[in-house]
Amino acid sequence: MANPVLPSSGALSPLGLDAVRLAPGFWGDRVALNREVTIAHAHEWMEREGWIGNFRGELPRRGREFSDSEIYKLLEAMAWADHPDFAELALTVVKAQEGDGYLNTRWSGSRYTDFEWGHELYCYGHLIQAGVARLRTHGQDAFTEAVRKAADHVCRRFMDGTETCGHPELEMAMVELYRATGVERYLELARRLLERRGLPALGPIHLGAAYFQDDLPVRQATTLRGHAVRALYLACGAVDVAVETGDDQLLEAVRSQWERAVARRTHLTGGMGSRHADEGFGEDFELPPDRAYAETCAGIASIMLSHRLLLATGEVAYADLAERTLFNVLATGVALDGRSFFYSNPLQVRVPAEPSDGINLGHSGGLRSPWFAVSCCPSNIARTFASLGSYLAAADPSGLRIHHHTPAVIEGAGLRVAVETGYPWSGGVAVRMLADGRGRLSLRVPAWAEGATVGYGPAQAGDLARREAPFPAGARDEAAARTRIVRDATPGYAVVEGEWRAGDVVTLDLPMAPRWTFPDRRVDALRGTAAVERGPLVYCAESVADEPPLADLSARLAPPVEHAGPSGVVELEVEAVLGERVSAGWPYSSRPAQPATTGTSLRLVPYHRWGNAGPATMRVWLPTAG
Amino acid sequence: MANPVLPSSGALSPLGLDAVRLAPGFWGDRVALNREVTIAHAHEWMEREGWIGNFRGELPRRGREFSDSEIYKLLEAMAWADHPDFAELALTVVKAQEGDGYLNTRWSGSRYTDFEWGHELYCYGHLIQAGVARLRTHGQDAFTEAVRKAADHVCRRFMDGTETCGHPELEMAMVELYRATGVERYLELARRLLERRGLPALGPIHLGAAYFQDDLPVRQATTLRGHAVRALYLACGAVDVAVETGDDQLLEAVRSQWERAVARRTHLTGGMGSRHADEGFGEDFELPPDRAYAETCAGIASIMLSHRLLLATGEVAYADLAERTLFNVLATGVALDGRSFFYSNPLQVRVPAEPSDGINLGHSGGLRSPWFAVSCCPSNIARTFASLGSYLAAADPSGLRIHHHTPAVIEGAGLRVAVETGYPWSGGVAVRMLADGRGRLSLRVPAWAEGATVGYGPAQAGDLARREAPFPAGARDEAAARTRIVRDATPGYAVVEGEWRAGDVVTLDLPMAPRWTFPDRRVDALRGTAAVERGPLVYCAESVADEPPLADLSARLAPPVEHAGPSGVVELEVEAVLGERVSAGWPYSSRPAQPATTGTSLRLVPYHRWGNAGPATMRVWLPTAG
Known part of the structure; x- marks a missing residue:
């Protein structure tokens, strides 16, 4: 069956992608855009940046140590989308494989010398997921054989010992390969990798062992922590292993981690990750709107985790979070033209970004970028849309x-x-x-x-x-x-x-009246603010070129008024007051800020649509007047 | 005259360290502790970590690419403090110098191949500052000759061309060497390095050119930006060049950068820097208390800058900011026993830190650490206390x-x-x-x-x-x-x-009644909070082991009551209310948080003293009740 996640047991059974055919509509249009535009866009950039050339042995090698994984995610996307470019790209990959199955363009000469940062097993994970996609959409071919050969190499090398990879990913890939082939050693390796982690299995790094979830064994942890994508991928692998081995204790551990992280470490958009320094969760209730990292990949990983927990348990709360994240992170991550992407998805932007058509060396979230030096998000978006039907x-x-x-x-x-x-408009x-x-x-x-x-x-x-x-x-x-x-x-x-x-x-x-939403008072960064939601959508004030200046506006908590926006989009208008701008040499004083009085209004747009009209300021959480 | 900064003109003239003899008291005790404990502590750790061994050619080389600079800052501290260990350590450095004056234990085999991250010129800057300290406290010797030789090498290599260093520092050092020797090429090199920057002079990095102030020429910038220590060191060098060359336009540029940064980018403590990812300023009004970076070194650099501007202009506002930063950043940066240090100085800590006696691989601010993998702060503290008299x-x-x-x-x-x-107690x-x-x-x-x-x-x-x-x-x-x-x-x-x-x-x-202080309403992260100050001191609620849990407390804006704490310290008590803890699966809801009603009180301690009683939570900005 063509589906990225096919557990052998659980409360729910997935349907194949051929059993869920999307028609024109919110998601159908996005999936079509992905197939028609985004996949080719990603393919072009990977060629331009030399990341595909690395497989052809072009020198000097280009891209980061994990760039191979982008090609694999793109291949996975192409496989699910039955894209015509799959075969040629897959062949390029196959040709780079070494005789014993080893395959990595960065570490070929110095295999397995940097488990903390090398990403070798991580890359195999994405290779295997692409292989599973090909197996399930097409059946065996030279590429799936290469994938099996790589997986067997990894099993030989890592079945025994204490090593694992700084970036989880191989765990869920190995379980899925087991599901697709029935070969039990793949499941066993996944299980062992999972149990090794946190003993600890990796060396000390400046970001701390929690960064790669090596501070505690996965079944002892009480929340998701550290690097958000790593944490969520690991949790996905844990669910997969738990389901296939009947390990209820492990499943329960992940369920409580999910619960606690959702209750305390998740942005209103469903975005996860509050720290730029380690792309990490941060602490409970550390949810700053301006520095929300909410990496697009973390949103995707969260959807993957919630989907696995939904299948295992049948509990609808997992689908609720997945929907929130689909509409407010995944849909936000890619521009309406399918050709540029957000890496981080902040809930507030104070200064309009500088536009650039070039590669983004960082992750800033003021405008979408066509490509990134670390370009994990575009290919993750591509493979997620290509398999979106599996979630419905x-x-x-x-x-x-x-x-x-x-x-x-x-x-x-x-x-x-x-x-x-x-x-979600009606x-x-x-x-x-x-x-x-x-x-x-x-x-x-x-x-x-x-x-x-x-x-x-x-x-x-x-x-x-x-x-x-x-x-x-x-x-x-x-x-x-x-x-x-x-x-x-x-x-x-x-x-x-x-x-x-x-x-x-x-x-x-479903009742679609806009509603005001307030933060828990323990969320320090949101004190004195409220946000507007309508249906599954989070709304935001977007001010192109910061006109009017968002820093001067506070909202009144009156019911928002609906307006018809472009393409059937529903926009909202809220009452607001304009604050006087205090100019001073020091931003602290013995007089509390005076309440603003000049009445005005503020237009809100769906958060996922912001940033498509050029440099702008934006805020989801609006200071409340009075 | 023994003083780190001796401008040849300006509104004020510095006094020599021998003309400002500190007696027992707040600062005198700290300076004595520094001389008696901290300098030796730093010396021991630099030996233990192999950073001094690098100068003896011990292999493998240890420490980061800029670790030489720590030895130089320690030498500067020893010189100002007339410390007996100076001579031997200086000799170790001298012996490592190459024939043409080049001196760097990291890049000896590959000189000047990485201007963005190599820190070679930065290290020379600290070497030269140590040399100036020795010249002014002792006069010429083998060390000062080596320093001159190194400076001359640098002048030969960099007088022409377009290169500069990713980390400003050499600029102010070269001006001071000019002041100490009268040799004009040192001033000229400083001037040229300054003018090169921002043309741009450095290659692209993922943190963006503003990180090392290479986005704009220094005289065109309107605020301090990017990496805080880099920005402040560069501004110090710019003031020094402006003063020595009579460049009023340059001086005015730095003054307005200072003004704008103080009005919009400075924490209540005087701490500068709001982002961990780049140790940087962040944007205007981006002043999160929990993720305040407020690096100790940035505080020191800010004191250095304000001092230079005070000398140049005689305007008292510069001394006001310096005092705030001395009491609330510098004094906070080192423990009461002189043996452990804060790298970052957040204004809120939600989770008590894990204690550790070992080296801190990161910069987390929950407890002071005896040493860091990047240990710029301890040696900076040491040299600042050793020359503290010069600021009085x-x-x-x-x-x-x-x-x-x-x-x-x-x-x-x-x-x-x-x-x-x-x-500051009375x-x-x-x-x-x-x-x-x-x-x-x-x-x-x-x-x-x-x-x-x-x-x-x-x-x-x-x-x-x-x-x-x-x-x-x-x-x-x-x-x-x-x-x-x-x-x-x-x-x-x-x-x-x-x-x-x-x-x-x-x-x-001076009136010492405690006073409530409120943030500008544009500081989103502080909405709905107030802080207490008394005299020059910022106070904070410190809750050892988080008992009582600070997250549940809001303060009433009644006048704080004074209590006598240990060693003459004045502590404060404020009225507070205890909020009911809302437990929910999702931290956002359609009901605003309910006001708390249970009355209690909250003890406040001077911010600079927090963290000396073991793992604790802490907050400077208290949510206000009602």
Whole structure:
């Protein structure tokens, strides 16, 4: 089955990518853009920067020590997207492999001499994930054989001993290769790598052992910590090992780490990571909006982790966080034209960025960049969109669960349905049966959706009147009007059970009124502010060229007003007051700041759309007036 | 004259270290501790870590690429302190010099191949400052000859061309060597290095050209920016060049950079630097208390810069900032036992640090460390305390100015005085004439000291009744009672002019009531908080082992109550309320945080004393209740 994550057990079973076909809509458009634009864009930049040339032996070698992994992530993206450039690029990689299976363009002459920073096993991890993608979309070929050979080399070299890699990633890749091939040594190596970590397994570094999660064994840790991507990839591997080995204690450990990190170390956007210095989580309640790191890759890794926990447990909270992160980190990470990217995703930008078309040597978050010296995010975005369908729905023993509402045709658990919706701009979702069938249909009702309703027929859904195919655009209201029962749907799942005939429709209505959101008072950096959310979207004030200057504005907590923006986007307007600007030689005084009084208003846009209109200031958390 | 900074012109003239003899008191005790403990402590660690062995050719070379500079800063400290270990350590350095004057234990085999990160010219700068200290305290010897030889090598190599060093430092050192020797090429090289910078002179780095102030020529920049120590050292060099070349435009440029950085980029403690990732300033009003970097070295560099600007202009605001930084950064940087150090000086610590007696590979600020892998701060502290007397007073054309009130005997501008005071714990300062004399006495009245008074005789100070020598302890009140005029002294200088007889006393009374201080509302990270200051000291809540948990407490803005702490220290108590702890799975909600109501109190200690009682939480900025 074509899906990056196929556990052999768990509460939910994934569907194949061919069973979830996205139609035009919020996510379908993004996935198409990824296939048509972003993959080629990444391919071009990797060639231009010499990272592909490294595999051809071009000298001097270019790029960072982990640049091989970008090619592998791109290959994974191409495999899931059935992209025509896969074969040639894969061949370039295969040719660089050494006789014993070793494959790395940076460390070939000095294998395994730097476990802390070398990223060799990390690179194998991404190579293997690309190999699994190819196996599951195409079957064996020279590339998958090379991947197996590399994996076998790694097993021989690392099955015994105490070594592991400074960057987790190989763990989940090895489990997935085991799932794809049935070869148990891959699972065993993943298990051993996981158990070694934190004994400790790595040498001291200036960022501290927690940076690469080597401060504690994974099953003893109580929260996610250190470098966010490393922490989340490790947790993914732990879930995978736990599921395949039936290790409930390990699964529980990761679940409580997730819970604590979500409760104390996660930005409103779902972004994770508060420190630039180590791309790390920081401490509980350390959630600065301006220096939020919230790396795009960490958002992707968080989605990967929540998805694994959702499959293992069937608990909807994991899908809630995944949705928040999909809309507010993944969708933010790439520009509307698919050709530039955010590495970090701050929740406040004070100074408009300097535009540049060149490579970004750093990670600054004021404007998207076409490429980075460390360009992990674009290829991660590419492979995530290429496999996005795998996150939308899953099967449970009684039927089909739809977690993310976007236009698509979904087939699973004996049902075949079309989802039609303008979500996230509007809150109505219609799920139409495309064939007769029997089974439970569970539609996720997000945690914020207090007051949602689900509409369906009385007693037995099979009694529902048939609808004409194809489902006409705009027919959602019509369908809703004709259904016979509308009942409250509380956050969780709206479950409708019965026998279905082709044309039957289930409707879900999610309340989309904008809402003010306040931080826990332990979040020092957000004291005295509030943010606006609408549906699954976080909104922000964006001020192009800082006109009006955002530093002078405070918001009144009146209900935001909706405005139609471009392309069906809903924008919001909030009442605001303009503060007098105090000019002084010292920013501290014995007089508290005076409240502002001049009334004005402030336009808010969905956070994921900010930064597409040129250099701007931005803030998600608005100081509140009075 | 024994003083690190001897400009050939300017509003004020420095006094030699032999003319400012510190007596027991706040600073005198610290200076004695430095000479007796800290210098030897640093010497031992540099030997233990092999950084001194590098000069003996021991292999493998140890320490970072700039570790030579630590030995030079220690030598400078030893020279100012007339420390007996100077000669032997200096000889070790001299022996490592190459025939053409080149001296660097890291780059000997690959000279000048990495200007961005190599720190070669930076190391020469510290070598030269040590040489100047030796010249001015002892005169020529083999070490000062080696320093001259090195300086001449550097002049030959870098007088022409476009190269400079990624870390400014050589500029001010070369100017001082010019001042000490009269050799004009040293000044000329400093001038050229300064003018080259920002053209740009260095290659691209991932932290951006502003990191090492290579984004703009120094005279075009409008604020201090990038790496804080680099920015401040460069500004010091610019002032020195401006003063020696009569370049008023350059001086004005640095003055406005100082003004803007002080108004927008300086923590309440005087600490500079808000970002860990680049040890940098960050943006205007980016002043997070928890992630305040406020590197000890940046505080020292800020004191150096303010001192230079004070000498050049005679404007008291520079001394005000220097005092704030002396008491709240320099004094904080070293433990009460002189054997451990803060690298960064955050204004909030949420989680008690793990104690460790070993080398600190990072810079974390939760507890002081005996040594660091990058150990710039301890040796910088050592050289600053060893020359601290140079900051206390200066001469202007009409008399003596005392900028920092601490027990000392000071001789300058034809006056010889003893200063007696319990400052900063009490606000009374008595300055007693130790000899007959004539001239103006100017005592600094800090900007916060609204309501200060100065006491002295009528019309002519020479009319004052004579006092018996020696000045008895506690006689300040008696002296104050007998003086004939007490008048208001507004912030700036309290100036008393006249003819003096030995025994005459001038008293200054500074109001020491604790005061609440509020941040500018543009400082997002401090919204809804206030801090307490008393005299020149910033206070903080310190909670050993986080009992009571600081995260649960908010302060009421009632007047703080004073308590006598250990060793004459004044501690404060403020009213507080205890918030209910909200436990939730997500730190954001549609309900604003509820105000706390349970009354309690909170003990505050001087910020510079925190962290001496074991692992603790701490905060300078207290959330305000209601």
